[in-house]
Amino acid sequence: MRHNFNFCDEQEEALMYLLKEDFMEFPIGDFPYDRNHSAMGEYHYINYPGYRGRWHDPVCNHTYNGQGASWTITEYDGRHYMEQQRIRNDKPHRTFPMLTSGDRFWKDYELEVKLRMFTTKWGNAGIGFCCQNSANLLVLVFEEGELRLEYRHKEQVEIIERAAFAYNCDDYYVMKASISGDHVICSVNGKAYFDVHTEYALQGGKAAITATIPTQFEYVNVTVTDETAAQIDAARKAYSDLCAEEQQKYPKMKLLKKIDLRNFGTGRQVRFGHLLGNGEYQIVLAQCQKRVNRDAYGTISCLTAIDLDGNVLWRYGEPTSNTEIGTISADMPMQIYDIDGDGYDEVITAKNFEIFILDGRNGKVKKHAKAPYSTAEEDGTIIGVPDKIYAFDRINPDGIRICNFRGLDKPRDILIKDRYCRVYALNDDLEVMWHYQSDKNTGHFPFAIDINGDGHDELLVGYNMLDCNGNRIWTMPVKEDHIDEIVPGMFVSGPHKGKKYFACVAGKEGFLISDWEGNLLKKDGIGHAQRVSTGNYCPDKPGYEMVVVNFWGHQGIIYFYDSEGNPVWEMENELNGNLLTPVNWIGNGRDFILLNADVEKGGLIDGNGVQVVKFPDDGHPTLCAEAINMYGDARDEIVTWDYNSMYIYTQDDSPELNVYEPVKYPDYNASNYRGEYSYPKGFMKELG
Known part of the structure; x- marks a missing residue:
């Protein structure tokens, strides 16, 4: 088996490099970023140009408008450095600028980074490891005159260990984290400060450099044993084989129409x-x-x-x-x-x-x-x-x-x-x-539905419910930010069985589930929650599952919940524009989830996060995508487009007779800010 690793120096010949980075391949200048710091990536897939090497920047922030790049490559005395430029991380909510490298299969490695902080008055700087996504990782950071080992998950920060440390703005520090199973040893300049066992290390994952103050990073090395490298390769291949196996079960995309938009x-x-x-x-x-x-x-x-x-x-x-x-x-x-x-x-x-x-x-x-x-x-x-x-x-x-x-x-x-x-x-x-x-704040797209059965629509306007004459009936106990998307539903099992709900993504307030009286039943602080959908993503389980993605701050993390709103899994595909639209692709009552039109990391995933349908590598536009039942049978087609062309895909076995036809959001209420749903016929009438 061929590994994508480099061997270490002779004195470390038992180890291999997962990553050996001195930033010399990077041209002097800015790491690629959205120069407008816009919200386009909420529902457009945009790949900003420039050389990234093996690094990904998972953080975006509209408050950066006019402030340039978060990361820039500089030179001094023949060396290149990666520098973090931000000095605020509290707007629109708590955010930790970082660059990540690797994948979720990395494990049991040693991470070594050399850094220098340009200010010590506030903020933090250090390294991240066992990073399943940019909001789920362990970090070793300097902060408030201390060295700290922390676990960051969603919007929570747990300090595992801390020690006083007199760092300054002039010296370079070599930080090292060694992970073996649940065992983590953290050192600075060759001295071990923390030796702990923590279950958080067991998840494994990417390596990161992170800072909320101007900080200069000179190099990043990640090493593993040859045996561990083989295990990582095997895990990655197993997942790839699983995707390939699942993809063979379902119809592939067939190009049906290609339209010149002139x-x-x-x-x-x-x-x-x-x-x-x-x-x-x-x-x-x-x-x-x-x-x-x-x-x-x-x-x-x-x-x-x-x-x-x-x-x-x-x-x-x-x-x-x-x-x-x-x-x-x-x-x-x-x-x-x-x-x-x-x-x-x-x-x-x-x-x-x-x-x-x-x-x-x-x-x-x-x-x-x-x-x-x-x-x-x-x-x-x-x-x-x-x-x-x-x-x-x-x-x-x-x-x-x-x-x-x-x-x-x-x-x-x-x-x-x-x-x-x-x-x-x-x-x-x-x-x-x-x-x-x-x-x-009214949010972007109020939701109209008859909640009391009188034949007249009521209107959920942000956190406020109005009657059919525009009078407020109730308000949710939430004041900050606004609701981006709303999905109606009804619990079919669990403690709230029979209760109707609204599943809402509400910016920095996170993912909310309220009943139809405005009482909050669930709240998950996942950062800036942006999109939501519900569908029959796991047919072997009761009810209709929910899936959410965030954007501002730590963008592009997909969170999956069961039909009662309990977290099940989370994943990061390192892409923006994740739509989460439920897709009736196979016509048997099982919904898939449309991410975006990227050939490698987009396409359709199932309720286990497995990529089950890929886009063909045919030069199709990737800026926008939509699922809509347009041709032949009751199953959905996939439409992709940009400013120049539009492609329409159907199943390569189309048409199929007598297939399942769900009730979805009506065409006449299209919006870039609507939560999507897919329910069996009659379910929406039961809702109202």
Whole structure:
């Protein structure tokens, strides 16, 4: 068996290098990073250019905007150094900048790092090991005049051992951690300080350098015995073989359509519907522009409607080949829905401070009205806006949702909102029925559902529940941050059997589960919780499992929960843009989880975290992905796209008759901030 390791020097010939890093292969300059420090990676897969070597930066932070890179490569006296640049780690919540190397199969190694701190007044610096992900690891750090061995998990930090240590800003320190099973020995400059047994070491995992102060790292060495190297190789191969074995059980992806988007491409501002009333899907793509302050006031510049062969049906606005058009991390106000019941979907949208209902067949205006006037900005009660004042006299709609506040035979009401404070309920004549100004952040995409069985939708607006007339019924006991996504559900087993719930991801408040009276049943502090979905991911277990991913701070860690909201496993694929969409790929009642369109680490995973369906290596776009049932049978297709092209994949055994067809989030309420669900028919009616 061939190992991807290097042999150590002759005096250490019994050992092998997992990693031997002196940073000399890195060019002088910044380690690759998002120069905009934007939220695009919440639901776009973006690989920022530059040389990374064998390192991964798992930390992103919108408060870094305008502050450059977290890590930079410098030179002194012929040597290269990796330097950490951040001096704050408390916003938007506690975050530990780091670079990681290796994989979760590493174990029983010796990690040696040489570092120098440029300040000793605050913060910490050191090494990480047994790192299953960037928020689940052991660290050896200097902090507050001490050397500490800590275990970091999610937002908790447990100090295992500590010792006084008089470090300074001028000297270099060689830190070393030796791991063997649960046995950990930690030393500095050849002197052992900690000799402990801890179960946390048994998990094994990557190595890391970490600091919350400006710190210079000269080299990083990771060594193992030849026997351990073979065990690591074997574990990695076993997992690869398991994935390959599982992938043979299920249909592969077959390219069905390839569409040239020419000059009307966009990011995840795409809607699918039935504009022509012929039973086939058509697509509307929105190009967008930013006003005043980053993504706070995004506006649609052009809508283009196409069929599945890429033929342009109509256009509203002027398209552009400028790919900056569409790079926006917010919902745009548009939905596709037959709101007047004529058998053809309309396009409900907003532009230039007006609300429009467009004929889906030709894009002509059926109805339009001025957006509501903005109020309350003068008394200081408006929240969630830059500079604490709303920029315009009229509302710039941030998103649209179709609701049924009037209790009609079908939903015919339109909810619009500003960024984070106010919602407006309009009827199908675009008349304002009521509006609500929230004392808590509204989040991105309120959820409408009939929670009391009276035939009228109630509305969960962030942490507040409103009745069908916009009056607050209750509020969750949470004040900070906002809800990004909401999923309704019902416990089918356990102590809460029969109780209906909302599973919510709420930024730095983490993952929340509340009942339909606003009482919190579960709360897991996983950092900035970003996306959530629920589905039948483990058919051999009762109920519907939940999966969550975080973003700001330690991004891209996927957390899996059982049907009662108890943690089961967590994993990190070192990619952003993890969608977590439930996919009905095999049509037998079992859902898979769509991550993103990356060939190696994306694709579909099952409820055990095993990659079961891969994307073909065919040059497909990877920026955006979606699962939607578009062709042939009841199973989902996978759509991927970027600014230039769109690919549509189906199963290579399609079509299949008499396959399972779940109830999923309706097409007419598409959003970049909706929690996804997949339930059997009748389950949503039972919910409300």
